[in-house]
Each structure stands twice: as structure tokens, then as C-alpha cells.
Amino acid sequence: MLTVWLGICTGAVYTLVAVGFNMVFVASGTFNFAQPQYLVVGTFIAYTAVFTWGLSPWIALPAGLVIGAVSGIAQERLAIRPVAAKGINAELVTMVGWATAMEGIVLLIWGENPLAVNGVASNSVLMVFGTRVTVAEIVIVAFTLAVALGLHFWSHRSLLGIACLATSEDRDSAMLRGINVKLLGVGAFAVAGGVLALAGPIAGPITFAVYSFGNTVVLYAFLAMAIGGFGHNIGAVVGGISLGIFQSEISLYLGDKWVDILTFVLLLVVLLARPQGLFGQRRERVI
Amino acid sequence: MRTLAIARQLPSWLWPLIAGLALVAGPWIGLNAVWTRQLTLIAIYTILVASLNLTFGYAGLFSLGQVAMYALGAYVTAILMVHGWPIIPSLVAAMFAAGVLGVITGLPGLRLAGWGLGMTSFFLVILTPDIAQVFQSQTGGLFGLAIFGNALSAKGVYLACAISMVVVLGLLRNLVSSSFGNSLRVLRQSPVLATSLGLNVHGLKLKSFILSSIPAGLAGGLYVILDHYVSPDSFDLTLGVLFIAASVLGGTESIYGAFFGVAVIQFLTWRVTAFQQYSLVAYGLFLVLGGVLFSRGIAGIARDFGNRITRKAIVVPDRLAPRLTTPDAIAPIPGQLLQLTEVTKDFQGNRAVDDVSLTAGPGQVTGLVGPNGSGKTTLLNLISGLYQPTAGDIVLGEQRLRGVAPHRVARGGVARTFQTPIIPAGMTCLEVVASAGYANDAPGILATMLRLPACGRANRSRRTSALETMRLVGIEHLAEQPASGLPLGSRRRVEVARALAGQPRLVLLDEPASGLDEGEVDDLALVIRRVADAGGTVILVEHNFRMVCEVSDRIYVLESGRLLAQGTPDEIQRDEAVAASYLGQLPDAEEIIPHPNPVGSE
Numbered sequence: 001m002l003t004v005w006l007g008i009c010t011g012a013v014y015t016l017v018a019v020g021f022n023m024v025f026v027a028s029g030t031f032n033f034a035q036p037q038y039l040v041v042g043t044f045i046a047y048t049a050v051f052t053w054g055l056s057p058w059i060a061l062p063a064g065l066v067i068g069a070v071s072g073i074a075q076e077r078l079a080i081r082p083v084a085a086k087g088i089n090a091e092l093v094t095m096v097g098w099a100t101a102m103e104g105i106v107l108l109i110w111g112e113n114p115l116a117v118n119g120v121a122s123n124s125v126l127m128v129f130g131t132r133v134t135v136a137e138i139v140i141v142a143f144t145l146a147v148a149l150g151l152h153f154w155s156h157r158s159l160l161g162i163a164c165l166a167t168s169e170d171r172d173s174a175m176l177r178g179i180n181v182k183l184l185g186v187g188a189f190a191v192a193g194g195v196l197a198l199a200g201p202i203a204g205p206i207t208f209a210v211y212s213f214g215n216t217v218v219l220y221a222f223l224a225m226a227i228g229g230f231g232h233n234i235g236a237v238v239g240g241i242s243l244g245i246f247q248s249e250i251s252l253y254l255g256d257k258w259v260d261i262l263t264f265v266l267l268l269v270v271l272l273a274r275p276q277g278l279f280g281q282r283r284e285r286v287i
Numbered sequence: 288m289r290t291l292a293i294a295r296q297l298p299s300w301l302w303p304l305i306a307g308l309a310l311v312a313g314p315w316i317g318l319n320a321v322w323t324r325q326l327t328l329i330a331i332y333t334i335l336v337a338s339l340n341l342t343f344g345y346a347g348l349f350s351l352g353q354v355a356m357y358a359l360g361a362y363v364t365a366i367l368m369v370h371g372w373p374i375i376p377s378l379v380a381a382m383f384a385a386g387v388l389g390v391i392t393g394l395p396g397l398r399l400a401g402w403g404l405g406m407t408s409f410f411l412v413i414l415t416p417d418i419a420q421v422f423q424s425q426t427g428g429l430f431g432l433a434i435f436g437n438a439l440s441a442k443g444v445y446l447a448c449a450i451s452m453v454v455v456l457g458l459l460r461n462l463v464s465s466s467f468g469n470s471l472r473v474l475r476q477s478p479v480l481a482t483s484l485g486l487n488v489h490g491l492k493l494k495s496f497i498l499s500s501i502p503a504g505l506a507g508g509l510y511v512i513l514d515h516y517v518s519p520d521s522f523d524l525t526l527g528v529l530f531i532a533a534s535v536l537g538g539t540e541s542i543y544g545a546f547f548g549v550a551v552i553q554f555l556t557w558r559v560t561a562f563q564q565y566s567l568v569a570y571g572l573f574l575v576l577g578g579v580l581f582s583r584g585i586a587g588i589a590r591d592f593g594n595r596i597t598r599k600a601i602v603v604p605d606r607l608a609p610r611l612t613t614p615d616a617i618a619p620i621p622g623q624l625l626q627l628t629e630v631t632k633d634f635q636g637n638r639a640v641d642d643v644s645l646t647a648g649p650g651q652v653t654g655l656v657g658p659n660g661s662g663k664t665t666l667l668n669l670i671s672g673l674y675q676p677t678a679g680d681i682v683l684g685e686q687r688l689r690g691v692a693p694h695r696v697a698r699g700g701v702a703r704t705f706q707t708p709i710i711p712a713g714m715t716c717l718e719v720v721a722s723a724g725y726a727n728d729a730p731g732i733l734a735t736m737l738r739l740p741a742c743g744r745a746n747r748s749r750r751t752s753a754l755e756t757m758r759l760v761g762i763e764h765l766a767e768q769p770a771s772g773l774p775l776g777s778r779r780r781v782e783v784a785r786a787l788a789g790q791p792r793l794v795l796l797d798e799p800a801s802g803l804d805e806g807e808v809d810d811l812a813l814v815i816r817r818v819a820d821a822g823g824t825v826i827l828v829e830h831n832f833r834m835v836c837e838v839s840d841r842i843y844v845l846e847s848g849r850l851l852a853q854g855t856p857d858e859i860q861r862d863e864a865v866a867a868s869y870l871g872q873l874p875d876a877e878e879i880i881p882h883p884n885p886v887g888s889e
Contacts, residue, residue, distance in 0.1 A: 031402045082579045092349045097574025104567025257420040
């Protein structure tokens with residue numbers, strides 16, 4: 001039972017990153033490889049606020065929001081939009097570049113040792129259904145569910161959300177219908193960056209602050225998104241949580257060294273057998 | 288400047304070869320030990336990056352798995368040498384193992400592109416420590432594996448690495464400057480185009496994965512010979528990012544550029560102490576700046592410089608294609624009869640083509656008109672095998688096309704053009720037109736890499752027939768121009784020439800006249816007529832109704848996927864249903880466009 005709960009908690013982190021992927025993917029059609037780095041930055045901001053400056057972890061929420069949003073805008077304007085016309089490979093290069101640069105900057109400022117983060121929720125232990133659960137864990141799961149579900153309903157109910165969906169469906173027609181797709185694109189980068197950096201003090205107690213955290217989480221969150229279907233937020237919850245439990249059980253029964261190997265196998269199976277994911281629709285190729 | 292210009296007249300392989308040999312001789316002409324060590328590392332990394340460029344730069348496949356092949360090569364070499372194998376067999380085994388891993392990782396890559404492929408290959412790299420732990424008894428797990436004895440001197444190691452690098456670069460250079468390299472460029476530009484030229488997209492991808500893995504395995508082996516030690520720490524994602532950064536810096540679409548990209552980064556790491564600390568930031572910035580500002584890297588800058596010296600600058604005159612005047616005698620085109628019987632195509636409940644029967648005979652132009660969305664292009668896609676019909680049958684000559692893979696349909700002699708011309712970047716017009724022949728007469732990989740006579744023969748015959756087709760279409764003077772930069776009219780002609788160059792049994796033209804001026808449309812009409820008169824079977828989808836009436840022998844009118852009318856141009860122009868649905872009104876008697884039009888006989 002405890003492994004399942006721990007799996008749900010790690011899965012919530014994957015889900016959060018996957019939802020960030022979805023925001024950018026739906027609004028601008030790009031996969032933001034650098035997305036997990038924003039969460040990493042958020043956790044370090046939380047660390048600095050509490051341990052270096054002796055402030056309340058709550059300060060880290062707005063600080064993360066602003067820093068993440070500004071970095072997101074910078075990323076879109078400096079690294080993504082200039083290569084938009086050059087095809088996907090140019091974008092892949094600048095995406096990896098931006099992620100690497102962010103990782104490098106974090107490494108320069110905070111060093112390579114993992115740091116513990118005191119988040120907004122306490123680490124006091126509760127017993128729920130006979131399982132030891134911390135308040136911080138409940139908060140990260142609840143926060144993730146709230147963000148994912150909120151985004152899901154927002155994108156299907158609000159005008160702006162529907163505009164995003166329309167853009168992801170057909171960029172040119174959306175533009176002709178008067179949707180400002182460029183603004184949507186940069187907005188999505190800003191919101192996704194802001195939300196993930198804001199989540200730093202919420203996810204920090206589970207993830208710790210580790211500069212290289214993004215290297216593996218980008219893969220797990222990508223898989224979570226692939227399982228659920230690209231752009232689908234309920235799918236991201238299902239994909240992220242089930243991946244978290246999957247890894248947690250493997251770690252318990254087979255040992256840590258099998259976690260990545262079997263996760264890789266799962267990624268191949270999903271991408272090859274059901275590339276559209278659980279909730280996605282298959283589109284026929286068109287010239 | 289003049290001496291430089293003369294220097295460029297020499298064969299293009301001469302200077303790199305001289306530079307390579309000088310590099311190999313380095314330690315004997317005054318290179319000290321420290322530099323020798325650095326150059327050894329540069330040689331190893333250059334092998335890796337140059338082979339990465341084959342998949343990444345030329346084929347456009349974003350595969351980061353190079354580090355995994357490198358790791359496998361290193362482990363195989365180390366384990367075999369621990370078991371007492373000599374160096375050379377160990378290296379051969381390492382290359383073989385990397386090639387096998389290339390196949391295994393290439394298989395998912397067949398169906399994936401872009402990020403799907405990027406992420407799976409990325410994943411492969413982070414698996415290295417886990418796999419090393421699973422095979423702990425052999426690999427030493429996280430502690431690594433050291434090799435004792437069997438050591439070469441530092442100069443010996445350098446010699447092995449430098450010679451390997453020169454050989455690998457030479458072979459790769461031969462490969463990319465051949466029909467195989469151009470096929471990869473076609474694939475990068477558009478898998479649909481590659482398929483419609485009869486190239487087997489899966490086969491091409493797999494070949495390029497294997498060909499880029501083998502040198503990576505060799506590089507891994509050389510690394511072990513240099514360091515006598517291997518551990519999972521040596522193969523992390525940072526190394527993968529370093530390779531991509533070196534590739535982008537040197538120019539992804541380049542083989543020699545790899546050396547310079549690697550050299551710059553290696554030199555910075557070595558000489559600038561602070562670079563160690565800032566390396567991640569620096570790699571990141573290289574990638575962002577490289578992607579945004581100089582996407583062609585050092586090699587691109589060098590090429591531009593070279594072109595400036597020899598004044599091979601690209602001149603684009605106002606009108607690239609002169610009017611066609613005298614029809615040449617042209618070689619017969621072996622057109623065949625195409626028959627569509629009751630063809631239907633559904634897209635998830637949306638019936639795009641509904642029960643269409645159509646016949647197109649050799650020596651004839653069959654026009655296909657109709658409003659936007661009436662299913663014309665879908666019909667072409669069904670014929671070329673890109674879509675499979677929901678019902679009905681498609682037969683060309685004796686061969687049923689239904690159920691045949693699109694590249695096989697193309698190899699069977701179905702050539703086409705696209706609504707928006709698809710012209711791969713980085714190729715001359717002649718190469719683009721000649722690419723029509725790649726599917727049927729490409730020599731083997733080994734023959735290409737070693738430049739065997741068969742390779743040259745195939746090249747020459749392809750070149751001759753491409754030039755002949757270009758003359759027919761009136762673009763032979765553009766042969767050496769870069770094709771993707773030409774104006775639309777010329778690009779359309781290049782596409783038509785490409786469609787004709789492969790001796791097609793059926794030619795599908797998808798709106799070839801859109802965006803052309805009147806003179807260009809007349810020229811195009813003349814070319815189409817010539818093709819039909821030479822025996823070709825031509826299907827022409829076109830909105831320019833005047834042109835369709837001028838060149839077509841028979842016209843089919845589609846509306847909402849259904850056949851609305853068929854007949855001679857004259858009948859179609861007088862058809863009331865066609866007028867109501869497509870033309871708007873019936874033309875007056877004197878407005879009827881006569882056929883056949885005496886274009887070119889003026």
C-alpha cells in the first residue's frame with residue numbers, strides 16, 4: 001500500500017510536468033523539452049527562500065510564478081519563435097539547448113549536491129487507511145489534480161481554452177478566424193513556466209532540489225503524456241499516476257536498476273502500439 | 288585570391304586528404320605529448336560526431352542514441368580485451384555490436400519521428416548504468432572495468448585513432464556525396480516525397496541508423512584503447528549534448544565540419560579552465576545560437592566563403608526558363624492504361640471519394656477538375672498508394688495497385704508532382720531530377736563508400752537521362768543551380784522533369800499551373816502535350832480550366848467526391864451540370880476553348 005501511495009506521489013510530479021507539456025503543445029504545437037527545468041528552478045527558489053534568506057516558503061510561490069513566466073517568455077521569444085520556420089529539427093536543437101543552458105545555470109548557482117526543500121506543507125505524518133502519509137504528499141497530489149482537472153475544464157469551457165484547442169487542430173484556420181496564435185504560443189510558455197516554477201515549494205519535499213532532476217523526469221513525463229494522449233490533461237493524470245505506481249512496484253519487487261529499463265520498454269510499447277495514447281484520436285496522414 | 292580559385296579547381300577530396308595525412312603524421316613532425324593526447328580525443332569524438340551527422344544532419348532523424356552505441360563499443364572492446372582478445376578483433380566486434388544495437392534501436396525509429404525518436408534514443412543513454420549493473424559480473428557495474436596489459440604506446444594509440452578518423456571521414460564523405468546521401472536529403476525534406484520517388488523510407492532510415500552506429504562503436508573501442516578503463520560515468524547525457532553541440536557548431540550537414548566543431552569544444556574544455564564549470568551553459572548556448580543564427584555551422588560559413596572566391600555565387604535571373612519554341616524529338620515514354628473501378632475512400636465517416644470509375648490511356652492527357660474539396664488530390668493519393676481505398680480497384684497495365692505499398696507503386700512507374708512543389712534543400716536541379724532514378728539503379732552502400740566503378744557508371748547514366756529530361760522541359764541551363772531557391776515556375780518545371788525522368792508508366796500532375804504566369808502556363812501545357820505525344824499516360828489535376836481544355840483529351844469532373852461528368856473538353860464545356868456546379872455559367876459559343884491547341888506551332 002505504501003509503495004502504491006509513493007508511486008502516486010511521484011506520478012503526480014510526472015503529471016504536473018506532463019500538464020505543462022500539454023499547455024505548450026496545445027497552444028503552440030511544440031514539445032517543450034525544457035519544461036521540467038522550470039520545476040527544478042522552482043524547487044531551488046523554495047530552498048533559497050527558506051534556508052538562505054530565512055523567509056516563509058509561501059514567498060517562493062509568487063517568486064516562482066514570476067521567474068518561471070519570465071523565463072518561459074524568454075524561451076519562446078529567443079529560442080523557439082526564431083526557428084519556427086526552419087522545421088522541427090532546428091526546434092529540437094534549440095529546445096535541447098535551452099534546457100541544457102537552464103540546467104547549467106542552476107548548477108552554477110546552487111551546485112551539484114541535492115538539497116532538501118521545506119515546502120509550504122509540513123512533513124507531519126498522518127495514517128490514512130493504515131498507510132503513512134505526509135501532509136506535503138497529499139498537497140502535491142491535490143495540487144496536481146486541481147491543475148490538471150482545472151485546465152481540462154477550462155480548455156473545454158472557456159473561449160480562450162477553445163481557441164487553444166482550435167489552434168492545435170489547425171493553426172492556419174485558427175489564425176484566419178482571428179485567433180492571435182503567436183500571443184497564444186508565448187502565453188502558453190509563460191503560463192506553463194510560471195505554474196511549474198510555482199509548484200517548486202509544493203513538489204520540493206518529494207523531489208528535493210537537484211540540478212539534473214530534469215534529465216530523467218523529461219522522459220517520464222513524456223511517457224506519461226504519451227500514455228494519456230498528447231494534449232489531453234485527464235490522460236496526463238492517468239498516464240502519470242499509473243507510471244508512478246508502475247515504477248514504484250518495479251523498484252520494490254525487482255530492484256532499482258530495472259526501473260529505467262522496464263520504463264523504456266513501456267515507452268516503446270506505447271509509442272509503437274498506441275502512438276495516439278489512451279485518449280487521443282488517430283489522424284490519417286495528409287499531404 | 289586567384290591561387291585560391293585555382294586551388295578549388297583541384298579535386299575536392301585532395302585537400303582534406305592532405306590535411307588528414309598531415310594529422311596522422313603529427314607526432315613525427317613535432318607534435319608534443321599533450322597535444323597528441325588532445326588530438327587523440329578529438330579524433331575519437333570526430334568519428335562520433337561525423338557519424339551522428341549522417342542521421343541527424345543528412346537524414347533529419349533526431350537520434351541522440353550515439354552515446355549508447357559509443358558506450359556499447361567501449362564495453363565490448365574492454366570485455367574482450369580483458370578476456371585476452373587482441374585489439375583489432377575487439378574493435379571489429381565492437382563495431383559489429385554497435386551495428387546490431389543500431390538495428391534494434393532503429394526499429395522503433397522506423398515508426399517514430401521527431402520527438403518520439405529523440406526521446407527513445409535519449410532514454411537509451413540513461414539506461415547505460417542500469418544495463419552495466421544488470422551485467423555486473425562482466426562490466427564491473429558502477430565501479431567500471433580496467434584493462435591491464437596489451438597496451439599501445441601513446442603514439443600508437445594516436446596513430447590508430449587518427450587513421451580511423453581519416454578512413455571513417457573518407458567513407459562517410461563518399462557516402463553523403465552520392466545518390467545515397469541525396470536520398471537521405473529527400474527523406475529529410477519529406478518522407479512522402481521519398482516514397483513517391485520509390486525510395487523505401489524504412490530501409491533508408493534503418494541503413495542510416497546502422498551506418499551511423501558502426502563508427503560510434505569503433506569510437507568507443509578506441510576510447511578504451513586510449514584510457515584502459517570504462518565505467519558508466521563516462522557515458523552520460525552531458526556527453527550526448529556535447530556531441531550535438533559539436534555537430535551544430537561544425538555544421539550538421541557536413542562531414543569535415545565535425546572535426547572543427549569537436550576541435551573548438553575540446554580546445555575550450557582543455558584550455559579555458561572556467562569552461563569546465565560553465566560547460567553546460569556553453570553547450571546550451573551553442574545549441575540555441577547555432578539553431579537560431581548560423582544553422583549551417585562552420586562548414587556552412589566555409590562553403591559560402593569558398594563560393595565567394597570562385598564567384599560561384601548563385602545568380603537568379605528574372606526569368607529562368609526560356610520560352611520553349613521548337614519541339615524536340617523526344618524518346619518514347621512507356622505509358623500504360625490506368626483503370627479505376629468504383630473507387631471509394633472514407634475518412635472516419637467522411638466520404639472523400641465516392642464510387643469513382645475512370646480510365647486514362649497512354650498517349651493521352653486525362654484532365655481532372657472540380658471545386659476545392661471535391662476529392663481530386665485524394666484520388667491522386669489513392670492511385671499513388673499513399674491512401675488505401677475503402678472499396679474499388681485500381682489497375683495500371685497488368686498490375687493491381689490496390690494494397691501495394693506506396694514506394695512499390697512508385698517503383699512500378701507511377702510518378703507525381705505535388706500541389707506545393709517539394710524540392711529538397713541542398714541539391715542542384717540536376718540532382719533533384721536525377722533522384723527519380725535512385726530507387727531503381729542505386730549501387731550498393733559498399734560500392735558507394737569505396738567509389739567502385741559501378742557507382743560512377745550509375746551516376747553517369749542517371750545524369751545523362753536527367754539532362755535529357757531537363758532539355759525536354761526547358762530547364763537544362765539550370766542544371767547546376769541549387770534547386771530549392773528557384774522561383775515557383777522553375778521549381779514546378781523541376782518537379783515535372785523529376786516526374787518524367789524515371790521512365791514513368793503513369794504521370795500524376797497535381798495543380799502544376801497554380802501560381803504560374805500566363806507564359807509559364809503555356810510552356811507547361813506544351814511540355815504536358817509533348818509527354819502525352821511521346822506515349823505517356825498523364826493525369827492532370829488543375830484549376831486553370833483553359834489549360835485543362837487545351838491539353839486534355841478527356842476530362843473528368845468531380846464534385847463532393849462523386850463523378851459529375853466526363854467527356855471531351857468540348858462536351859464538358861457545354862455540360863450544364865458542370866456549368867452549374869463548377870464554372871458558374873455556360874460559355875458562349877465563341878468562348879469555347881478549341882482543342883487540340885496548336886501551342887508551340889506558332
